[in-house]
Amino acid sequence: MDAYLQELNDHQRLAAATTEGYVRVVAGAGSGKTRTLTARYLYLVESLGLSTANILCVTFTNKAAAEMKKRIRRQLPDGDLAQICTFHSFCVGLLKRECHVVGYPTTFIVLDEEDKASVLRQVFQDLGISGRDMTIQEAVDHIGRHKGGRGYVKTLIDPSPEALLALSDQAQTLKDKVLYRYFYEQRKCFGLDFDDLVYFTLYILRKDPAVREKWQRRLEYIMVDEFQDIDKDQYALAQILSGFHKNLFVVGDPDQTIYTWRGANVKFILEFDQRHEDVKTICLTTNYRSRPQILAAANALIGHNRDRLDKSLTAVRPAGRKPLYFHARTSQLEADHVTAQMRALHEGGMAYSHMAVLYRAHHVSRAVEESLIRNKIPYVLYSGVEFYKRKEIKDVLCYLRMIYNGDDISFLRTVNEPRRGVGRTRIAALKQYAQLNRCSLYQALVENLDTELFRRSQARGYVRLIEKYRAIFEDMDLTDLLSGVLSESGYEATLRSSGQEDRLDNLAELKQAIWDFQRKAGEAVSLGNYLDHAALFTNLDQTDRTQAVKLMTIHGAKGLEFPAVFLCGLSEGIFPGKRVNTRERLEEERRLAYVAFTRAMDRLYLSDAEGSNYDGSFRYPSRFLFDAGEENLEYVVPLDPQLKDGALTQIRRTEAEDRAMPGEASLVGRRVRHPVFGQGTVIGTDRAGQGYIVQFDTMVTPRTLSAGARLELV
Secondary structure, eight states, rough: OOHHHHHHHHHHHHHHHSSSEEEEEEETTSSOHHHHHHHHHHIIIIOOOOGGEEEEEESSSSHHHHHHHHHHTTTOOTOOOEEEEHHHHHHHHHHHHHHHTTTOOOOOOOOOOOHHHHHHHHHHHHHHHOOTTOEEEEEEEEHHHHHHHHHTTHHTTSOHHHHEEEEEHHHHSSSHHHHHHHHHHHHTTTOOOOOOOOHHHHHHHHHHHHHHHHHHHHHHHHESGGGGGGHHHHHHHHHHHHTOOOOHHHHHHEGGOOOOOGTTHHHHHHHHTHHHOEEEEEEEEEEEESSHHHHHHHHHHTOOOOSOOOOOOOSSSOOOOEEEEEEEEHHHHHHHHHHEEEHHHHHTTTGGEEEEOOOOOOHHHHHHHHHHHHHHOOOOEOSSSGGGOOOOOHHHHHHHHHHHHHOOOHHHHHHSSSSEEEEOHHHHHHHHHHHHHHHHHHHHHHTTTSSSSHHHHHHHHHHHHHHHHHHHGGGGGHHHHHHHHHHHSSHHHHHHTTOOHHHHHHHHHHHHHHHHHHHHHHHHOHHHHHHHHHHHHOGGGGOOOOOSEEEEEHHHTTTEEEEEEOOOOOOBBTTTTTTTSSSHHHHHHHHHHHHTTTTTTEEEEEEEEEEBBBBBOOOOOHHHHTTTTTGOOSSSHHHHEEHHHHHHHHHHHHHHHHHHSOHHHHHOOOEEEEEEEEEEEEEETTSSSSSEEEEEOSSSSEEEEEETTTTTTO
């Protein structure tokens, strides 16, 4: 037997060697999912002799894809592993080959969230919109909802960008004016944002039978990791691509579905056997991560959910201590308890970097941070601006994009950074010239360098820089290219002269990131390859090298593990939150708690604090503490009987209220009554899944209501 199969347990080995047809692997937390996926990939290539070009393995994050590639390269050092990637990365690769179907060039650019905001800021300025009229986030949400219908693709690929300007001018609402102006800016530079990558790919595959069949035939085996996290469009993509060979292997855990607000649906994995023929289901329940006492609490907790496949994790590690629960009178006392336990662990030999503080809501971290500072315990807070969204990183990447593509977004970000005297007046003149001559802003600058308006600026040096590296970048090492641009643009010197050491450190980290990317790729890497990679990167893919306690939300901890986990803020109104008012939402919150529990390897600490929620209600201990089973927890101090009775009474009352209204999905099409607006029909849910869209009988247009709105079924 091959070595990579010998390392597996019986169920893992069965999953790795089951190659044909539809296969569902239900992989519990810490059950060796990545090891199984890696072994299956190697089995297909090494044992069965298949080409890596005919295998697609899609994962949820770049970090997961990189980890799988690293493991496989030990066995296949020269293999082409480009198709071990995220959905978005795969779509970029397909579109590079097939974008001619929609009339786009292969040099289209990928717009990340900061690019999108940058475009919208420019649109606001062009249309004279202020923050009082509309916020950038409102515009982003409106565009997202419109794109969610997917019918927009035909509009965006219209060969005449000016038609989009006309639609903007004719729009009846300000939001639609912004929408079509955003489309115009996208179309002008052939820019695709993250939504577009999947929607355009689906559009091409559905529109062109020859392209669809080519990819279906090419991809003989498709593997989808973290299947519980995919949305309906990623699900459709997997369905289409596997339509010829019908070899679809999905791995996931319904108990870890925590991204429904991002479009994930637990039913995709729960009902997989109902949507496909002859499905083979294999369960991985042997947990290699956590002590049995931690798993006992986690199993009891998740057992209260209905929307799940019945399974229970079994530990292979020796016994440890039960999760330690502490109820505090104040949040400060809760935080001081946490730091006291950390210090005790540290004095016992555990590094601070092996400890993590997890929480449901960001505000919970405040008291913990203050206590850590007081006790001089180092920590890093995983929040704020993500690495690839920081100003200096975006600036430099846009310089590289100017060399590669020359799009208007990158031009506007770099032409006057550092200052070259190309301000609003000159930019306005370039926009007017570009619109009249149907050219890019950069080309407009090139053609106007000798005019009186630009002669006194330093724009010529900018053009000289771009033109120099456009001529040679294809033959350059990427790190040398970056160093040259930083030096000759004056960007690095500007930061040094202003003493912005933190930003210089970020640029040094970017150089390291490019070097790492080149090294891990194991093949020739182009500038376009790296720009696509950087645009798809997320903060989950960053690694922190400091020896410090890690503070993060539970969502941010997904896929990670720590020897010691401190789960704080376990109070009703915080976790679960006050807006959790349906069974479906409560079950997702419970899954989130389950994810938090199963991040812990050796020690799990649970805590809450009394106080008042924003609505004035008393903070009782969370129902998730009771769900985990009192017998499975060690109490620092027994709960006061009156406090316990009050908590259970409050929980029973809210559960009764939850049963009064069905879940959001089941409300669509139902008649409801609002105490002020009267009767109406629920016509949908908002994009984030946080409320209802209701067409009331007395109103011309629908209203979007929060999940907490007082609605009754009629």
